[in-house]
Amino acid sequence: xxxSTTIENNSLTLSDVSLGVIGSVKTPAKVRQRVKxxxxxIRTENVFKxxxxxxxxxxxVLVIGILxxxxxxxxxxxxALGAKYLWGRTWDPVQDIYGxxxxxxxxxxxxxxxxxxxxxxxxAIAIFLGEYFPKGWIPDxxxxxxxxxxxxxxxxxxxxxxAVLVPIVRSFETKIGVDPYGVGIFSSSLILAVMIIPxxxxxxxxxxxxxxxxxxxxxYSLGATRWEVIKHVIIPYTKSGLFAGILLSLGRALGETxxxxxxxxxxxxxxxxxxxxxxxxxxxxxxxxxxxxKPVYLSALIELGLVLFLVTVVINMIGRRVxxxxxxx
Amino acid sequence: MESTIVKAVDYNAYxxxxxxxxxxxxxxxxxxxxxxxxxxxxxxxxxxxGVNRMHELxxxxxxxGQILLNxxxxxxxxxxxxxxxxxxxxxRPNPFPNLSIYDNVIAGYKLNGVRLPKAExxxxxxxxxxxxALWKEVKDSLMKKGTFLSGGQxxxxxxxxxxxxxxEVLLFDEPTSxxxxxxxxxxxxxxxxxxxxxxxxxxxxxxxQAARVSxxxxxxxxxxxxxxxxxxxxxTNPKDNRTQNYITxxxx
Numbered sequence: 001x002x003x004s005t006t007i008e009n010n011s012l013t014l015s016d017v018s019l020g021v022i023g024s025v026k027t028p029a030k031v032r033q034r035v036k037x038x039x040x041x042i043r044t045e046n047v048f049k050x051x052x053x054x055x056x057x058x059x060x061v062l063v064i065g066i067l068x069x070x071x072x073x074x075x076x077x078x079x080a081l082g083a084k085y086l087w088g089r090t091w092d093p094v095q096d097i098y099g100x101x102x103x104x105x106x107x108x109x110x111x112x113x114x115x116x117x118x119x120x121x122x123x124a125i126a127i128f129l130g131e132y133f134p135k136g137w138i139p140d141x142x143x144x145x146x147x148x149x150x151x152x153x154x155x156x157x158x159x160x161x162x163a164v165l166v167p168i169v170r171s172f173e174t175k176i177g178v179d180p181y182g183v184g185i186f187s188s189s190l191i192l193a194v195m196i197i198p199x200x201x202x203x204x205x206x207x208x209x210x211x212x213x214x215x216x217x218x219x220y221s222l223g224a225t226r227w228e229v230i231k232h233v234i235i236p237y238t239k240s241g242l243f244a245g246i247l248l249s250l251g252r253a254l255g256e257t258x259x260x261x262x263x264x265x266x267x268x269x270x271x272x273x274x275x276x277x278x279x280x281x282x283x284x285x286x287x288x289x290x291x292x293x294k295p296v297y298l299s300a301l302i303e304l305g306l307v308l309f310l311v312t313v314v315i316n317m318i319g320r321r322v323x324x325x326x327x328x329x
Numbered sequence: 330m331e332s333t334i335v336k337a338v339d340y341n342a343y344x345x346x347x348x349x350x351x352x353x354x355x356x357x358x359x360x361x362x363x364x365x366x367x368x369x370x371x372x373x374x375x376x377x378x379g380v381n382r383m384h385e386l387x388x389x390x391x392x393x394g395q396i397l398l399n400x401x402x403x404x405x406x407x408x409x410x411x412x413x414x415x416x417x418x419x420x421r422p423n424p425f426p427n428l429s430i431y432d433n434v435i436a437g438y439k440l441n442g443v444r445l446p447k448a449e450x451x452x453x454x455x456x457x458x459x460x461x462a463l464w465k466e467v468k469d470s471l472m473k474k475g476t477f478l479s480g481g482q483x484x485x486x487x488x489x490x491x492x493x494x495x496x497e498v499l500l501f502d503e504p505t506s507x508x509x510x511x512x513x514x515x516x517x518x519x520x521x522x523x524x525x526x527x528x529x530x531x532x533x534x535x536x537x538q539a540a541r542v543s544x545x546x547x548x549x550x551x552x553x554x555x556x557x558x559x560x561x562x563x564x565t566n567p568k569d570n571r572t573q574n575y576i577t578x579x580x581x
Binding site: 135212214215217218219220221222223224225228229232233236237 | 381383386388409410412413416417419421423424425426427436437439440441442487490491494
């Protein structure tokens with residue numbers, strides 16, 4: 001007990017010396033205490049900094065690891081099928097023919113259609129909550145409801161789609177005179193549109209709230225109406241933020257699996273119209289992963305994952321480019 | 330004989346239950362510079378924002394009484410028309426950051442969806458910038474962003490933006506409080522020029538500025554209009570005790 005304190009005292013003196021300020025064994029206890037605390041703070045700071053760096057590195061390693069796994073696992077299929085995998089129009093695992101084109105098309109079709117349907121809603125909600133009614137219980141309620149949309153598990157959307165949406169779409173298809181499948185690209189896009197509204201809406205709301213009131217007042221003082229303020233001041237000022245939100249929505253739509261798998265119809269042929277059934281890359285993986293009994297089949301599915309990964313990365317990069325052009329303008 | 334252009338009759342303004350401007354009656358003569366001064370929170374800015382109905386943009390803000398512009402009650406007019414006739418310049422220069430100097434000047438037309446031929450736009454831009462003594466400084470960089478200008482130039486650009494709409498009255502809400510002394514004196518010199526064509530109402534918390542630039546001064550205290558008179562009379566021989574105290578710096 002006594003020994004340990006002596007050691008501690010010794011180390012303390014050493015610290016004092018190394019600090020070069022006190023430099024004496026006879027430094028008063030108070031000063032030593034302070035120096036000790038200082039050293040402890042420096043140590044904590046260093047530990048904290050290292051922890052942060054470590055967390056960051058783990059994230060990078062994870063993403064690169066996932067990419068590497070995808071590449072390695074899809075090597076058999078890349079070797080066996082080559083580039084024609086991408087634009088092959090037939091997907092027939094029984095005959096060992098793997099063409100990803102129908103699913104690539106399905107993914108892009110459903111995602112962009114969903115985006116087109118959801119953007120007017122999410123921008124409108126963002127303007128309503130950000131500019132017209134930022135406070136009060138009705139906007140709060142709306143805001144929470146919209147955010148809840150993002151929290152609902154996607155399998156529930158799938159159920160709702162099958163039970164409610166598909167019959168409605170089917171009767172609509174009967175009315176306009178196309179094959180009444182009900183399930184298909186169109187139903188999936190509708191479900192996706194609902195699911196991705198909150199992303200663009202909540203980001204849009206926060207950027208719209210950040211528009212300086214000085215700018216809005218300047219426009220009002222020149223005789224602008226509220227609509228003119230929105231059109232000429234708020235939208236130009238927030239366009240990069242709004243675009244970022246839309247991009248976030250698109251990313252979500254591209255990768256969404258469960259709900260889409262349940263309502264898209266799961267056929268591996270190229271959809272003839274937006275009302276026809278189809279498949280997306282994610283839904284094919286989810287559907288066929290358990291039955292992939294041949295190594296090439298499994299590898300082809302993983303390659304599909306790789307393509308999906310790359311498509312998402314490319315779209316994100318384009319988006320970033322666009323955002324930076326908006327902001328530099 | 331001077332004619333009245335703006336007249337407030339029993340004007341009251343509120344934020345919720347907070348009575349900020351109390352029963353103000355004031356006659357503002359055409360082509361004069363009127364300074365509105367008083368300590369912080371005395372209601373001078375709220376009164377100013379009442380004149381072009383900017384006050385009511387704030388949630389919970391209400392107003393009672395009349396503000397007459399050429400004997401027409403602005404409270405009965407559509408606020409858009411009011412603001413086209415009564416321009417406003419704010420405390421901090423607020424040019425639109427995404428617009429060029431040129432577009433900032435004609436922003437009012439753009440905002441209101443008015444399409445003008447290029448020649449007419451050029452004319453408005455040149456005239457407005459000349460009126461605010463900015464034309465010579467920026468005529469070669471009209472297509473640059475307005476935010477590249479110095480603070481004082483930006484404020485003059487904002488005045489040009491208001492002038493371009495050809496209003497009758499210009500409201501200034503502490504227009505120099507964010508500017509350096511040199512820019513301040515440039516803007517103050519401008520007031521003398523501008524009053525030939527417009528009526529200027531300037532809110533200021535700077536007594537020296539009120540004395541320098543205005544023809545008449547209104548002193549607000551605790552939401553009331555305490556005294557309103559010729560600036561010279563007000564600063565040499567105030568009638569009210571509270572004005573006397575304020576001018577001599579016994580409270581600020």
